[in-house]
Amino acid sequence: MKQSAQASLLRSSRLKLWEPAFWLIAMASPWLLSSQALIINEIAIVALFAISLDMILGYTGIVSLGHAAFLGMGAYSAALFAKLVMPDPLVGLLFAMFVSSLLGAICSLMILRGSDLTRLMVTLAMSLILMELANKLDWLTGGTDGLQGVVMGPLLGRFEFDLWGKTAASYSLSVTLLLFIQMRRLVNSPFGATLMAIRDNRLRAMAIGIPVNLRLATIYIFSAGIAGAAGALLAQTSAFASLDVFAFDRSADILLILVIGGAGWLYGGITGAIVFKLMQDILSSITPQYWTFWVGLFLVILVLAGRERLIRPWTWFGGTSHK
């Protein structure tokens, strides 16, 4: 019965059996489903973007309606870097992450003040401002036409990005996995625990000596960097960046994804991304005009019924759910 603190604590961070299995399948998927490489690529990028939001939303309790600001910053930085400096994707990726983190550092000053409502407005405004900047600076960004003429070099000097997206999907999956491992470490660490403490009770977090504002800024910068990586992947694998990377829909989509998959759980972002993207793909091929209606209906049902019950059909009729 009695366990030591160490054993209990370490158990929650230990690798579950299904995790390596999941990632093996994911990494193999561009080959197993080679005709679907493009959507796999998209899912990997959106999943990474969603988890980056979960870092601040689910784990730290910072609300944001403008996380696309960092996605867009990463996308444009990577695209411009490839066009103007050098076409190597990995260097471009690092550059994009750096630039987005920098933007995150500036924005973090604004999210430390005010209430949740203020933060929603401020983050939304930031992404809109950046979108307008990208629009106005058309000599650099191509404005509404998007940034064209981006030519990506081969990955690691060997693997060319092909038309079918196999290289692209493998690249995005690898980067997502690599960053996922970092984030998995982070949320299970003492640092991650202090973030959750801040989320649960900021007053008490302060009262046990956690420098709350510093922590908030740190994770915000980190999250911005990850979102920037997602943006870079997006631009690099499509050799294009357009204004819609800053769009409100992007920020809203990943919020929905976290609602679908569950916030404050790393695989929530991934599950949500898979469900959301597949739903979008399948529904829009059935009914190209009205697919958002069905997505909306699904979300209403999900929220009203609760995720727990929705994935346990045997609890739908009669009987009480054994939670």
Place this chain on the structure above:
Amino acid sequence: MLSAQGLVKRFGGITATNNVTLNLCRGARHALIGPNGAGKTTLINLLTGVLDPTEGRIMLDGHDITTMAPHQRVKRGMVRTFQINQLFDTLTPLQTLALTVSQYYGYGLQWWRPLGGNRDVTERCDQLLEQFHLSEVMNQPTHELAYGKRRLLEIAIALACEPRVLLLDEPVAGVPAGEREELLHTVAALPADVSVLLIEHDMDLVFNFAKRMTVMVNGAVLIEGDPDTIANDPQVKAVYLGTGEEVGPADEITGAEAHRV
């Protein structure tokens, strides 16, 4: 050790604390009493930096900490508990203590190792869980715990920070009678050089515990002195204890009486 001089806090037109001066020496066992609304909790909020004083100065170990951020005061050894539980509801008691101890041991920025990866932290957690009878429930989410357990966790968190100055805001409020003694015993068993300021309504506890007392009324200090002086002070009897009867310390001023006031 801790010294507050002339603390004034006004909220708009209301003066919550008025020119309060309080000194805690090393190893003090000091009680702060007074009727509800006397400004006791406001004073704690001022001392810990949750509120900024309108006027006055706070010194800790000879350093002016009046404008210091709350977490920095904790780093300097001043830790408090809350009258209303302030816990991390979705975390377990074990996680709560592990993160608190990690932060105290300086692992707060460590993001590469798991939370249970530091031996010194987990050993200290085992010890605290044992001491506060939380071992049985250590893996349950805090919001599912019984009130008494949560109250114990509230105190355990503070002690996990190894305070040199401990401010206890009604620590046993709502704790079942059986666990009260135990809790106070833990507090009493703190190292002799830890200074403790106790806010409490239960007069039995107060007179058992305190070597020195301060009585606050309407935001101001009415009187400060040793328990005997306080118990026999006519002013205190009039405003706080409510009657002019002859009362002795500890035995005759019961908790029940104090609550009635």
